[in-house]
Amino acid sequence: MKKLLSLLLVLVMILTACSDGETQAPQTPETPETPGSAEEQPEGTDGGKYAEEQVYKYTYAEEITTLNYLINTTWVDMSVAANLIDALAQYDKYGILQPALAESWKVSEDGLEWTFNLRKGVMWVDYEGNEIAETTAHDFVSSAKYILTKANESESANLVYSVIKNAEEYFNEEITDFSQVGVRAEDDYTLVYTLKKPVPYFESMLTYVSFFPVYGPFLEEMGDQFGTANSTLLYNGAYLLTEFEPQMQRLLTKNEAYWDKDNIFVKELNYKYNKEASALGGELFKRGEVSHAIIPPANLDEWMTNPELKDKVSPDRLGTYTFFYAFNFKPNFDAEYEPDNWKIAVNNSNFRKSIMSSFNRVASMATEDPYNPEFRIINTITPPNFASQDGLDFTDTGNLAKLNDVNFFNEDEAKAYKEKAVEELTAAGATFPVKILMPYNTNSSYWANEAQVVKQQLETLLGTDYIQITLLPHAPTGFLDGTRRAGNYSLMKVNWGPDYADPQTYTDPFERDGNYNFPEYTTDVNADGKNLYDVYEAMINEAKAEVIDLSKRYQLFADAEAMLIDNAFVVPYNVSGGDGYVASMVLPFERPYAPFGIATMTWKGAKILADPISMEEFEAAQEEWQAERNEALKEASN
Amino acid sequence: MKYYAIRLLRSFLTLIIVVTIVFLLMRLMPIEGYFTNYDKLDEVQIEAKLENLGLLNPWYIQLKDFYGSLMKRDLGQSITYRPKVDITKILGDKLITSLRFGLVSLTISLVMGLSLGILMARYKGKFWDKFGTCYIVGANAIPAVIFYLLIQVYLTDLFKLPLLYDRTDAKSWILPILCLSLVNIAYYAMWIRRYMVDELNKDYVRLAKAKGLKNKDIMLKHVMRNAFVPMAQYLPASILYTVSGSIYVESLFSIPGTGGLLVTAIQRQDNTLVQALVLLYSSIGIVGLMLGDILMAAFDPRIRLSHEGGSR
Numbered sequence: 046m047k048k049l050l051s052l053l054l055v056l057v058m059i060l061t062a063c064s065d066g067e068t069q070a071p072q073t074p075e076t077p078e079t080p081g082s083a084e085e086q087p088e089g090t091d092g093g094k095y096a097e098e099q100v101y102k103y104t105y106a107e108e109i110t111t112l113n114y115l116i117n118t119t120w121v122d123m124s125v126a127a128n129l130i131d132a133l134a135q136y137d138k139y140g141i142l143q144p145a146l147a148e149s150w151k152v153s154e155d156g157l158e159w160t161f162n163l164r165k166g167v168m169w170v171d172y173e174g175n176e177i178a179e180t181t182a183h184d185f186v187s188s189a190k191y192i193l194t195k196a197n198e199s200e201s202a203n204l205v206y207s208v209i210k211n212a213e214e215y216f217n218e219e220i221t222d223f224s225q226v227g228v229r230a231e232d233d234y235t236l237v238y239t240l241k242k243p244v245p246y247f248e249s250m251l252t253y254v255s256f257f258p259v260y261g262p263f264l265e266e267m268g269d270q271f272g273t274a275n276s277t278l279l280y281n282g283a284y285l286l287t288e289f290e291p292q293m294q295r296l297l298t299k300n301e302a303y304w305d306k307d308n309i310f311v312k313e314l315n316y317k318y319n320k321e322a323s324a325l326g327g328e329l330f331k332r333g334e335v336s337h338a339i340i341p342p343a344n345l346d347e348w349m350t351n352p353e354l355k356d357k358v359s360p361d362r363l364g365t366y367t368f369f370y371a372f373n374f375k376p377n378f379d380a381e382y383e384p385d386n387w388k389i390a391v392n393n394s395n396f397r398k399s400i401m402s403s404f405n406r407v408a409s410m411a412t413e414d415p416y417n418p419e420f421r422i423i424n425t426i427t428p429p430n431f432a433s434q435d436g437l438d439f440t441d442t443g444n445l446a447k448l449n450d451v452n453f454f455n456e457d458e459a460k461a462y463k464e465k466a467v468e469e470l471t472a473a474g475a476t477f478p479v480k481i482l483m484p485y486n487t488n489s490s491y492w493a494n495e496a497q498v499v500k501q502q503l504e505t506l507l508g509t510d511y512i513q514i515t516l517l518p519h520a521p522t523g524f525l526d527g528t529r530r531a532g533n534y535s536l537m538k539v540n541w542g543p544d545y546a547d548p549q550t551y552t553d554p555f556e557r558d559g560n561y562n563f564p565e566y567t568t569d570v571n572a573d574g575k576n577l578y579d580v581y582e583a584m585i586n587e588a589k590a591e592v593i594d595l596s597k598r599y600q601l602f603a604d605a606e607a608m609l610i611d612n613a614f615v616v617p618y619n620v621s622g623g624d625g626y627v628a629s630m631v632l633p634f635e636r637p638y639a640p641f642g643i644a645t646m647t648w649k650g651a652k653i654l655a656d657p658i659s660m661e662e663f664e665a666a667q668e669e670w671q672a673e674r675n676e677a678l679k680e681a682s683n
Numbered sequence: 684m685k686y687y688a689i690r691l692l693r694s695f696l697t698l699i700i701v702v703t704i705v706f707l708l709m710r711l712m713p714i715e716g717y718f719t720n721y722d723k724l725d726e727v728q729i730e731a732k733l734e735n736l737g738l739l740n741p742w743y744i745q746l747k748d749f750y751g752s753l754m755k756r757d758l759g760q761s762i763t764y765r766p767k768v769d770i771t772k773i774l775g776d777k778l779i780t781s782l783r784f785g786l787v788s789l790t791i792s793l794v795m796g797l798s799l800g801i802l803m804a805r806y807k808g809k810f811w812d813k814f815g816t817c818y819i820v821g822a823n824a825i826p827a828v829i830f831y832l833l834i835q836v837y838l839t840d841l842f843k844l845p846l847l848y849d850r851t852d853a854k855s856w857i858l859p860i861l862c863l864s865l866v867n868i869a870y871y872a873m874w875i876r877r878y879m880v881d882e883l884n885k886d887y888v889r890l891a892k893a894k895g896l897k898n899k900d901i902m903l904k905h906v907m908r909n910a911f912v913p914m915a916q917y918l919p920a921s922i923l924y925t926v927s928g929s930i931y932v933e934s935l936f937s938i939p940g941t942g943g944l945l946v947t948a949i950q951r952q953d954n955t956l957v958q959a960l961v962l963l964y965s966s967i968g969i970v971g972l973m974l975g976d977i978l979m980a981a982f983d984p985r986i987r988l989s990h991e992g993g994s995r
Contacts, residue, residue, distance in 0.1 A: 104847070104937075110719070111766050119719040198732040200718075203725045217727065269767045291765060292777075292939040293850075319847060320934030320943070328836055329846060522950075523713030525722060544723070 096630065096653040100313045102335045106322035108291050113272025114254045115191050118200040123254055127643035128284045128297055128314070130258070131304075133161055133185075133236075133251045136637050136644035139670075139677040140430070142248055145305075146180060146258070146281075147236070156243030156592060157210075163234040167304050169260045169279040172286055174301065178260055180281050182230035187261030189228045201255030204544060208250065210241045243592040249546030253642045283309045283649065292318050310652045327628065330357075336630040336653055342413060342491070345626055349416065354628075359663035360420060361623030362633035365641055366542040367428050367551070370404070370616040372397055375563035377532035382482045382515060387535050389475040392568045396470060396479070397613035399462035400536070402455045403506040404499070404616055412494040414622065421619040424448045426606055427551040428620040430671075431543065431640040434599040436679035439548050443600040444607035453616065456506060463507055478510055481535040484517040484528040492538070493518065530560040538618065543641035548602035550641070552585050555609065564614055571612075581608055630654045632662075634670040687973075694969040698962070705961045706749060709954045710742055716952035717763060736762055736954075749958065758962075764953040774941070774959065778926045781933070781940035784856075785925020788863035795864070796871025803872065804879035805902065815872055822869035831862050831935055847937040859936045863929055871914070878910035908982070916979045920971030927964060 090097055107121050114126035133147040144150075147161040167180040192199040193206065193216045206212035210227030214220045227239030240247060250256060260279050267277045275289035283305070284297035297314035299306065319325055326338030327348065340348055340358055348354045372391050376384035390396045410418035423429065425440045425448060432439045440449065467477070485496040500514040517534070519527055528534050539561060543550040554561035569577045588601035609615055623633075636651040637644040658666075714733060715721050721729075733739050737748065752759060758770040765773060803815040838858060839846050845855040882888065883906060891901045928942030945964070948956040980986045 110764065113766075116766075117719070118723065195727075195731045196735060198728070198735055200720050200724060200728065202728055203723075273765065273768045290939065291773075293937070317847060317937060318939070319937040324832075325835075325846065325935070332846070334846065523715045526713055526715045 096655045099311045102315045104319045104322040112278050116199040123643050124646040127646040129280050129282045131282045136639040139674040140638040141681045157240050159238045161236040168302050172275045181233040182236035184258035188259040204255045208244045210239045245592050246545045246547030330628045338628045339624045340626040356659040357628050357657035359658040361627045364621035366621035368540045368618045371539050371562035374566040375532045382480045390479045395462045395466040401613040401616045403459035405454045409495045409498040413491045421622045443603035445603040478513040481514045484519050484534050486524050487518045488521040546640045634666045701965045758959045759955040763951045770959045777941045781928035782926050788860050791864045792867030796868040799872040800875030803876040819869040819873050862932045882906045882909050912983045915982050916975040919974035923967040923971045
């Protein structure tokens with residue numbers, strides 16, 4: 046026995062000894078200290094408002110899959126890349142586009158040719174900060190060529206070929222000569238994009254990963270290993286990824302060679318991986334080990350009721366992803382749920398409106414945000430602060446402006462609509478109760494709760510002799526293909542995120558042959574007897590064609606969106622609430638803002654605060670920011 | 684020897700069947716799962732990626748390619764978990780990390796568990812037995828998730844230990860190892876006590892006592908040895924299985940091991956990674972069982988595997 050035990054112990058020691066050697070080998074011996082962090086100037090703290098040590102620490106639960114920003118467009122992956130690579134232009138904290146790698150640009154009169162004058166002396170450096178080459182116009186050509194090569198599986202290819210001349214043909218291998226594609230370097234510092242049609246929002250697309258540069262010779266050298274590690278990537282942005290160990294940590298250190306380094310105040314972004322970050326984040330924040338932590342709704346009570354913690358929690362800034370409930374006009378579900386009956390019902394506007402006006406959105410939103418459910422609710426599909434023209438926010442434009450203060454939820458109206466619907470639907474041959482199939486994704490407990498609330502609330506108000514809602518839980522595997530895209534639902538919460546800064550992006554879900562709620566199948570007509578979708582489509586087409594008078598363009602889009610909502614094709618629900626509630630040492634309003642894309646993931650101008658933000662501070666800062674943004678927008682449009 | 688050869692062959696066959704079934708099952712997964720941004724992509728883009736991954740080929744071609752590269756000892760590249768990174772590179776560090784934690788905790792569990800179990804058997808019905816029973820019941824009754832969290836939050840506070848694992852800071856290794864060991868100690872203590880108590884009631888112990896042997900000798904030379912035989916069978920598998928890590932302890936303490944990797948790989952539909960892990964874990968299972976039998980035979984000369992004719 047003794048022999049065996051000692052044998053075992055020896056074995057264990059040998060094994061651990063071996064593995065010790067192996068794991069420690071790749072470890073960098075010197076942990077890179079931030080240069081200059083010791084000689085912090087006290088005046089940098091702005092009278093104690095900001096922390097002396099400008100280091101951001103955070104624990105994250107989802108690891109990036111790749112650093113190859115040319116192929117991947119997921120939020121997590123881009124949030125790192127956005128800080129490592131610079132774009133031609135970037136947004137400031139009010140969401141106004143500012144020059145970055147391009148110092149200036151001009152567009153030809155026909156709106157097709159965009160010429161960019163690049164900043165000189167911006168260097169590509171490796172992860173240790175060694176200079177490799179200068180960033181030139183050729184790097185944008187290399188990037189476009191890589192993205193448009195089918196075999197590279199780039200997820201942003203469609204964004205590029207939606208605007209650039211001959212790009213789609215090259216992607217589909219109809220032409221093989223890349224010089225025919227609308228991107229060329231006239232010299233090292235002059236870059237020209239040729240578009241296939243005038244695109245009023247082209248500038249905004251430049252801030253996105255699909256128009257990031259890449260150093261061609263390096264890309265070629267790395268082959269398919271480009272971006273698989275911090276050493277197989279070159280940097281010209283605000284930070285270097287000095288350490289990157291998947292499922293462990295990443296360390297971003299300020300790039301001392303960055304052209305705008307004077308506006309980068311946070312010297313180090315220190316991320317540690319923890320799969321249970323949402324459970325542990327709050328605890329880590331209390332101990333001062335992280336600068337920012339998500340407080341999940343389940344833990345929110347603990348923070349709100351504790352006098353010591355109450356002032357350390359605040360909402361996160363609102364995002365631009367929107368959620369809305371969609372009525373399906375092309376039901377494709379089991380006969381058990383009576384798709385033909387649903388088809389009759391959904392094409393009756395009084396029926397749709399009865400659902401819309403009996404939907405208490407605040408009540409269902411409380412499942413996710415019990416403290417301030419109104420904060421995220423919106424009356425439009427395009428969220429506020431997304432796009433504006435002449436200083437006027439898109440949601441305050443045209444017919445959309447009328448929807449701003451309307452409360453859709455109205456019990457009396459709901460009952461009146463119901464009465465009319467019952468009469469008309471009976472005449473049309475529908476049977477009651479109308480069966481409503483409502484799927485949700487089982488990966489989210491909030492969604493499950495919300496679906497329950499919506500079902501209960503609608504059935505109670507309208508009566509189960511009128512509607513009968515069946516909840517359809519669906520596993521996350523193949524969720525979209527199994528529900529929305531297949532038309533396997535009657536009423537469902539869906540979402541959409543913008544691709545560029547123009548109201549057109551929010552019309553994509555309602556395009557003919559789309560896969561959202563198939564509005565082109567409607568048989569409902571307006572007062573003049575015209576098919577509602579035909580009317581809508583005509584408005585959209587007119588708006589899309591208007592590329593010169595942008596005020597008119599915005600108004601046309603706004604009217605079209607208002608029409609969808611007025612006719613209850615969809616019920617607007619909420620705008621994404623970022624991370625919900627957070628404990629944070631960073632004021633989101635000091636960070637760059639953008640209506641879409643990646644600017645909100647960057648750090649230019651931001652500083653770490655000395656104390657956590659409270660609810661009151663957040664609200665005051667938000668108000669101040671909103672006023673300043675409105676000013677800035679007006680100024681920019683002049 | 685012949686027995687081992689046949690058994691090895693049979694194990695190999697099992698392995699191939701398992702890996703093939705998993706391979707085919709993965710091909711039945713919905714294509715949506717291969718994309719992180721499915722909703723924003725064009726049909727052409729989706730087609731292009733599926734084609735690159737070889738997923739549009741008939742299944743037998745895919746299977747042939749898979750075994751072909753396996754022959755060349757190539758496990759391939761990850762496809763969604765960390766695209767284009769070699770599987771061996773992803774697994775290498777992770778396996779070693781999990782192995783280190785697992786082996787250290789297994790050693791602690793064995794030493795502590797066996798000692799506790801022996802004490803309990805020796806002083807059956809007295810203090811040690813009662814103390815041990817309390818501990819065993821506690822460790823098994825309270826869900827591990829709960830006391831892991833309590834340990835992590837309160838013990839770190841109490842002893843000023845770091846909350847998360849840091850490879851360069853040995854202090855941060857203590858609590859994960861403690862967590863990993865707690866339940867295992869109870870497990871080993873419970874079983875060794877049981878087997879020993881069984882043995883103690885047997886005739887040969889009485890005979891030994893009657894012969895006037897010292898209690899200590901009886902315990903160590905006879906009872907212990909016999910009681911350990913059933914445990915020996917599972918020991919090699921336990922040791923090997925440490926490479927699969929612990930899902931919850933590793934994710935709580937941010938240990939970059941293999942715990943939960945298989946689950947993640949399946950969720951993300953990283954076919955190559957799933958295949959590699961299934962191959963690894965199945966081999967371990969098969970080899971572990973075999974080593975267990977050998978070890979058992981070594982401990983107890985009465986057991987002869989070859990005469991049993993491969994009934995196992």
